[in-house]
Amino acid sequence: xxxxxxxxxxxxxxxxxxxxxxxxxxxxxxxxxxxxxxxxxxxxxxxxxxxxxxxxxxxxxxxxxxxxxxxxxxxxxxxxxxxxxxxxxxxxxxxxxxxxxxxxxxxxxxxxxxxxxxxxxxxxxxxxxxxxxxxxxxxxxxxxxxxxxxxxxxxxxxxxxxxxxxxxxxxxxxxxxxxxxxxxxxxxxxxxxxxxxxxxxxxxxxxxxxxxxxxxxxxxxxxxxxxxxxxxxxxxxxxxxxxxxxxxxxxxxxxxxxxxxxxxxxxxxxxxxxxxxxxxxxxxxxxxxxxxxxxxxxxxxxxx
Amino acid sequence: xxxxxxxxxxxxxxxxxxxxxxxxxxxxxxxxxxxxxxxxxxxxxxxxxxxxxxxxxxxxxxxxxxxxxxxxxxxxxxxxxxxxxxxxxxxxxxxxxxxxxxxxxxxxxxxxxxxxxxxxxxxxxxxxxxxxxxxxxxxxxxxxxxxxxxxxxxxxxxxxxxxxxxxxxxxxxxxxxxxxxxxxxxxxxxxxxxxxxxxxxxxxxxxxxxxxxxxxxxxxxxxxxxxxxxxxxxxxxxxxxxxxxxxxxxxxxxxxxxxxxxxxxxxxxxxxxxxxxxxxxxxxxxxxxxxxxxxxxxxxxxxxxxxxxxxxxxxxxxxxxxxxxxxxxxxxxxxxxxxxxxxxxxxxxxxxxxxxxxxxxxxxxxxxxxxxxxxxxxxxxxxxxxxxxxxxxxxxxxxxxxxxxxxxxxxxxxxxxxxxxxxxxxxxxxxxxxxxxxxxxxxxxxxxxxxxxxxxxxxxxxxxxxxxxxxxxxxxxxxxxxxxxxxxxxx
Numbered sequence: 001x002x003x004x005x006x007x008x009x010x011x012x013x014x015x016x017x018x019x020x021x022x023x024x025x026x027x028x029x030x031x032x033x034x035x036x037x038x039x040x041x042x043x044x045x046x047x048x049x050x051x052x053x054x055x056x057x058x059x060x061x062x063x064x065x066x067x068x069x070x071x072x073x074x075x076x077x078x079x080x081x082x083x084x085x086x087x088x089x090x091x092x093x094x095x096x097x098x099x100x101x102x103x104x105x106x107x108x109x110x111x112x113x114x115x116x117x118x119x120x121x122x123x124x125x126x127x128x129x130x131x132x133x134x135x136x137x138x139x140x141x142x143x144x145x146x147x148x149x150x151x152x153x154x155x156x157x158x159x160x161x162x163x164x165x166x167x168x169x170x171x172x173x174x175x176x177x178x179x180x181x182x183x184x185x186x187x188x189x190x191x192x193x194x195x196x197x198x199x200x201x202x203x204x205x206x207x208x209x210x211x212x213x214x215x216x217x218x219x220x221x222x223x224x225x226x227x228x229x230x231x232x233x234x235x236x237x238x239x240x241x242x243x244x245x246x247x248x249x250x251x252x253x254x255x256x257x258x259x260x261x262x263x264x265x266x267x268x269x270x271x272x273x274x275x276x277x278x279x280x281x282x283x284x285x286x287x288x289x290x291x292x293x294x295x296x297x298x299x300x301x302x303x304x
Numbered sequence: 305x306x307x308x309x310x311x312x313x314x315x316x317x318x319x320x321x322x323x324x325x326x327x328x329x330x331x332x333x334x335x336x337x338x339x340x341x342x343x344x345x346x347x348x349x350x351x352x353x354x355x356x357x358x359x360x361x362x363x364x365x366x367x368x369x370x371x372x373x374x375x376x377x378x379x380x381x382x383x384x385x386x387x388x389x390x391x392x393x394x395x396x397x398x399x400x401x402x403x404x405x406x407x408x409x410x411x412x413x414x415x416x417x418x419x420x421x422x423x424x425x426x427x428x429x430x431x432x433x434x435x436x437x438x439x440x441x442x443x444x445x446x447x448x449x450x451x452x453x454x455x456x457x458x459x460x461x462x463x464x465x466x467x468x469x470x471x472x473x474x475x476x477x478x479x480x481x482x483x484x485x486x487x488x489x490x491x492x493x494x495x496x497x498x499x500x501x502x503x504x505x506x507x508x509x510x511x512x513x514x515x516x517x518x519x520x521x522x523x524x525x526x527x528x529x530x531x532x533x534x535x536x537x538x539x540x541x542x543x544x545x546x547x548x549x550x551x552x553x554x555x556x557x558x559x560x561x562x563x564x565x566x567x568x569x570x571x572x573x574x575x576x577x578x579x580x581x582x583x584x585x586x587x588x589x590x591x592x593x594x595x596x597x598x599x600x601x602x603x604x605x606x607x608x609x610x611x612x613x614x615x616x617x618x619x620x621x622x623x624x625x626x627x628x629x630x631x632x633x634x635x636x637x638x639x640x641x642x643x644x645x646x647x648x649x650x651x652x653x654x655x656x657x658x659x660x661x662x663x664x665x666x667x668x669x670x671x672x673x674x675x676x677x678x679x680x681x682x683x684x685x686x687x688x689x690x691x692x693x694x695x696x697x698x699x700x701x702x703x704x705x706x707x708x709x710x711x712x713x714x715x716x717x718x719x720x721x722x723x724x725x726x727x728x729x730x731x732x733x734x735x736x737x738x739x740x741x742x743x744x745x746x747x748x749x750x751x752x753x754x755x756x757x758x759x760x761x762x763x764x765x766x767x768x769x770x771x772x773x774x775x776x777x778x779x780x781x782x783x784x785x786x787x788x789x790x791x792x793x794x795x
Binding site for chain 1: 326327329330335336343344486487488489490491499500502503504505507508510511536537538539540541544690691692693755771
């Protein structure tokens with residue numbers, strides 16, 4: 001295993017040789033911002049070599065961070081020529097062309113010609129459809145990178161009907177539904193009734209502007225609700241701790257600090273990771289939510 | 305071809321299985337990385353493994369729970385790709401030592417190219433012969449299970465983007481990557497950013513689905529549905545429900561198989577009556593088991609209790625809650641009680657409580673509860689709820705321990721009989737602070753009855769905290785016949 005200095009000497013030596021042999025070298029540094037962490041020794045030695053050794057070499061850095069060159073130390077930045085090329089996500093027209101290009105079958109492929117013609121015809125019909133265009137616009141307005149487009153197209157193509165082998169609008173619509181996830185809502189729909197009680201108790205505590213509360217305060221609130229409304233769902237403390245742990249696991253709630261300072265789970269302060277609107281929606285969508293909880297959420301909604 | 309055999313063994317999961325099969329596609333179709341997430345026991349691991357075994361496609365499975373660090377994870381994957389097993393003969397050595405992601409990327413690429421070549425060769429040979437109905441593909445799949453645990457590893461900020469970007473980095477279309485996680489992909493977002501895989505959600509089971517699952521092995525499903533409803537309100541996880549149902553189901557079968565009761569199921573009215581009778585018989589059991597935390601009870605001890613003492617067995621079961629169900633040495637029990645007292649009582653009270661001359665008569669006068677006093681009481685209660693047990697230094701613990709063990713009377717317990725019928729004498733000797741007793745403190749710390757807190761800023765000594773609940777402390781005190789309530793400070 002060679003040391004850093006040995007490797008640097010080797011690189012400089014090679015650059016010199018290539019320079020003498022009139023060979024151009026292009027060095028590409030992907031995820032350039034990661035090289036800019038720490039002491040930037042690699043960047044410094046490389047850029048220094050560019051300047052001192054007679055060679056035809058160029059260093060290209062690629063990064064997703066716009067301020068990658070601001071991260072560089074002064075001595076490295078001075079050796080950099082400040083040329084930046086910005087690659088933007090595709091515009092609307094480019095998107096349309098991209099979609100057509102990616103999806104249509106090439107005429108020169110080995111599949112039967114009649115199939116290719118029919119496939120491309122159907123595809124053009126779909127791409128020209130107004131409803132399709134509107135859905136695509138909404139989807140890509142949040143994230144119009146090529147990555148997102150590729151994932152969307154993969155999902156659509158994977159749900160293609162294998163018997164006919166032709167894409168239809170339904171494939172794209174199912175893909176859009178899959179891409180537009182609402183993770184907190186999904187979790188809340190899956191909660192059991194006891195877990196919903198705990199969430200509503202936490203919301204009520206927050207509404208009362210209690211800055212920090214823990215499991216014991218939630219249990220007190222739970223008991224208060226049971227006493228005032230005589231609900232049938234009043235369970236023992238250890239069952240409630242189990243439900244509390246479920247909620248922690250699916251990340252609907254979390255501890256305020258991650259320091260794990262040896263306190264047991266009942267005393268550590270917690271916070272909700274779900275907004276009141278999402279909680280309200282979740283209660284509505286949950287099939288087994290008791291009406292008392294809905295009433296309590298409405299009360300909270302009116303107060304805020 | 306996609307057959308219908310897989311959905312039958314997984315009721316209520318046919319949509320999800322369909323989506324997985326669509327994503328994998330027919331033989332030799334490349335795929336983008338897939339991220340399957342859902343709550344616990346929603347069938348993620350079992351469906352994926354079953355699907356792959358059913359489709360007979362080669363896969364490499366590694367769980368981030370058993371592979372608890374990057375080194376173990378990398379080596380496990382490389383071992384599986386090299387068909388190498390760590391056995392006694394080769395000294396449990398992996399095929400390659402691999403710690404850094406950079407090394408792993410190179411080794412993985414090599415092994416994958418190797419395996420794909422082997423598959424292509426074999427496939428070409430077997431498909432020409434057409435001996436088996438199975439067609440060999442040339443794709444390999446990597447499955448990462450329990451992926452949410454990677455977030456808690458030491459170097460997770462580099463490992464997570466590395467694993468997510470594995471597909472793009474390898475650039476091999478013959479490799480498919482699948483991540484299984486309990487947590488949705490949003491909690492993996494970090495400052496560094498990564499390539500997002502395609503998400504697929506496995507929802508929890510609805511009540512109808514749960515009924516289907518549990519009734520798979522039973523006949524006459526409608527009779528058993530009355531048991532499910534109350535448990536469903538507490539938890540929806542299949543693993544916990546199945547543990548909870550077992551004792552209730554046994555009681556249920558007891559009644560049904562009892563020759564004395566005649567249940568007839570012919571007419572609707574008789575069915576309703578039968579259901580009502582069954583429910584009223586079961587109701588107390590359901591109510592009590594709802595409030596238990598789905599523990600797996602030791603079956604053999606219950607059976608023994610039934611054999612040995614027939615009539616007294618029900619009494620014993622009721623008294624079970626009052627007794628300690630684990631064994632501790634006497635000095636450890638006293639230490640536990642001392643720790644509990646030290647955490648609960650403020651240090652200023654120690655003198656009056658443990659004074660060997662007086663005992664506890666510090667509260668002779670009872671002040672009238674003024675409004676301010678009740679308010680203060682409430683605030684103090686609130687604080688207790690929020691802050692948790694107080695901390696104490698080791699010296700205070702040992703001081704209290706010496707006080708209570710020196711004050712204890714020696715009593716002869718006449719009620720406790722052992723098998724011969726002779727009375728057992730309970731002897732409590734004077735406990736000197738031998739090193740054995742001090743060792744008990746550290747074993748209590750390891751068992752998490754006492755937790756070590758941060759050191760006090762003024763003195764620099766470590767402070768401890770008792771983490772037992774009042775219930776447990778009472779149980780321990782009762783087993784020693786120690787009057788704990790006399791020493792507890794009640795505000």
